[in-house]
Amino acid sequence: MADTSAPDADYALVKANFTEAEQVQLTLAIGAINLWNCLQVGFQAGHPPVAVQATGAAA
Template identity: 60%
Template sequence: MTPRLDNPSALFPAGFEAMVALEQALAQAIDPELLELVKLRASQINGCAFCIYMHTTDLRKRGVDEMKLYLLNAWRDSYLFSKRERAALAWTEALTRVADDGAPDDEYIALAEQFSEKERVQLTFAIGAINVWNRLQVGFHVAHPPRGAAMHADAA
């Protein structure tokens, strides 16, 4: 894959700085493991290799069970995910695929059973943000770094 631009962030620094500020706010608002699972699941759906690499790496650094990472694509059929994680992942899938089914009431009801109103807003912002990052990386053909390479902490 050939990158379409050398450094997209340099061409619109204010946009990238705003996204980084949003990421910093989300990192303070949402449980880090849950946030990374949501980011990884959306990135899987969107086919963003850069973001899949980043969030898998971040979850491993957090000590998340490897089997949980392997089963994220099939979370509905795995007992490794809590009710809270299931509600967040279902909402992530619904909003990431919003053109397919909208935001189904049953997914929102399940979300409301596990998260406060404030948490639902925060989680929805997180899902929106990762979808923006995915579209930037996929759209500009940003490749993931070589295996074992460090990632920039504020990207995607």
């Protein structure tokens, strides 16, 4: 995406289906999810079921 950007057609679909306020909320939600994923990768955190299986701990 850094090289190509998001297509204008994608923006048009978002505008057709979401209000301006919803677009802001959607953008913030996507940004928060992306940040969380980056932190999880950076700290090499496993998905909870995987971590439980690896340690043998009960949920």
